Amino acid sequence: MRVDILTLFPSLLLPYFGESILKRALDSKAVEIHVHDIRDYSLDKHKKVDDTPYGGGAGMLMTCQPIFDAIEQLKTFNKGPVIYLTPQGKVFKQAKAASLAKSTNLIFLCGRYEGIDYRVREALVDEEISIGDYVLTGGELAALVVVDAIVRLLPGVLGDEKSIHHDSFSSAFDGKKEHPHYTKPADFRGMKVPDVLLSGNHAAIEKWRKDHLQ
Numbered sequence: 001m002r003v004d005i006l007t008l009f010p011s012l013l014l015p016y017f018g019e020s021i022l023k024r025a026l027d028s029k030a031v032e033i034h035v036h037d038i039r040d041y042s043l044d045k046h047k048k049v050d051d052t053p054y055g056g057g058a059g060m061l062m063t064c065q066p067i068f069d070a071i072e073q074l075k076t077f078n079k080g081p082v083i084y085l086t087p088q089g090k091v092f093k094q095a096k097a098a099s100l101a102k103s104t105n106l107i108f109l110c111g112r113y114e115g116i117d118y119r120v121r122e123a124l125v126d127e128e129i130s131i132g133d134y135v136l137t138g139g140e141l142a143a144l145v146v147v148d149a150i151v152r153l154l155p156g157v158l159g160d161e162k163s164i165h166h167d168s169f170s171s172a173f174d175g176k177k178e179h180p181h182y183t184k185p186a187d188f189r190g191m192k193v194p195d196v197l198l199s200g201n202h203a204a205i206e207k208w209r210k211d212h213l214q
């Protein structure tokens, strides 16, 4: 999978990709993630990327030119949908993560300020995604959430393939949540791990887990 992310703040995104499972996914080439600074595409001599809204009103809007140039260039080698992160988008769910994980190419556009010129949305954006009914200062956190949820579903990214099927949203558990998990020690300050989990009796353990989904 190839993912391109357009943002005015690449440094907000990059550290997340340098650690843990995302880093492993990149190292193993399960995914390539390219973060682009929209400002680099500005033809303005001061690299301006925003302006005041026609008709008046508070705040600034991201202008067309840098975003059009950036996306048109990206589209020559990334044929995936352009996804704009915005609170007005469709709320992101696990099923959407699963369907996006089947794509080979994705382009994410992170907004800032009061948003982007509507002509970008009309001409270039294929889908709008929100990560929840609240307003963030920009789309970067949302892009991280969406990319993280997609990348962990790519083949080979989680060490144990089973953990995908056994996680909270899998149909394997009929949409129910997880059973409690414990690790060593078996007794922590008098709080004991249920005996059955130490028994080695796999059938009994499976039954206990099914009975304790919450």
Ligand code: ADE
Pocket (backbone or CB within 6 Å): 085, 086, 087, 129, 130, 131, 132, 133, 134, 135, 136, 137, 138, 139, 142
């Ligand atoms: N940008 C600002 N708020 C957002 C949200 N809730 N989801 C996606 N992008 C956003």
